[in-house]
Amino acid sequence: GESVGLHLPTLSVQEGDNSIINCAYSNSASDYFIWYKQESGKGPQFIIDIRSNMDKRQGQRVTVLLNKTVKHLSLQIAATQPGDSAVYFCAEKWSGGAGNMLTFGGGTRLMVKP
Amino acid sequence: NAGVMQNPRHLVRRRGQEARLRCSPMKGHSHVYWYRQLPEEGLKFMVYLQKENIIDESGMPKERFSAEFPKEGPSILRIQQVVRGDSAAYFCASSPLLDSHEKLFFGSGTQLSVL
Numbered sequence: 001g002e003s004v005g006l007h008l009p010t011l012s013v014q015e016g017d018n019s020i021i022n023c024a025y026s027n028s029a030s031d032y033f034i035w036y037k038q039e040s041g042k043g044p045q046f047i048i049d050i051r052s053n054m055d056k057r058q059g060q061r062v063t064v065l066l067n068k069t070v071k072h073l074s075l076q077i078a079a080t081q082p083g084d085s086a087v088y089f090c091a092e093k094w095s096g097g098a099g100n101m102l103t104f105g106g107g108t109r110l111m112v113k114p
Numbered sequence: 115n116a117g118v119m120q121n122p123r124h125l126v127r128r129r130g131q132e133a134r135l136r137c138s139p140m141k142g143h144s145h146v147y148w149y150r151q152l153p154e155e156g157l158k159f160m161v162y163l164q165k166e167n168i169i170d171e172s173g174m175p176k177e178r179f180s181a182e183f184p185k186e187g188p189s190i191l192r193i194q195q196v197v198r199g200d201s202a203a204y205f206c207a208s209s210p211l212l213d214s215h216e217k218l219f220f221g222s223g224t225q226l227s228v229l
Binding site: 032034036041042043044045046049089091093101102103104105106107 | 118120154155156157158159162170172173205207216217218219220221222223
């Protein structure tokens, strides 16, 4: 089965609130993680990435947190806007693994209520 | 500064026909990745190519599917004798980084529908 999964398939938040999207992974050897945003009918859009030697990385309105102890990854979106409505995917990679490829989770749909 | 370009956006084929999906990477990128996505699911890796070379095709079915990235022109994902189960969105991505599968920039995809 997939080594990357998400706790919540759908998350509904009020505009202006903060959003937290969670992701669990099972491969403790994964050393690179990435979050993508996918709007309807479009390809995944890179949001932010993080390596396993870090536990936090910030971008514009987004923060990714990595907890290697419990193999958990989260994406925090500050002051959520209607334009943030999309499906969010986490993906992991193990540099030492066969194929060196990204493994995607199943996605969480974020719905922002105005 | 165009992003990853895929065409066609939508492709309808009858069972048994051939599907050809094209992808032009971002300017300056020489590495192309093909992924497949079923509705409400994550992306599944199919194949990774550099110019004139297939680097990793471990995610691509052994039969009916092939991919190429010629010296000149776009990358092509070819599906022969399509079946209904091939219906999916096929995404191409490129990266400026060598053999890293990191910081992939995706195109808008080709939605293949097999009747």
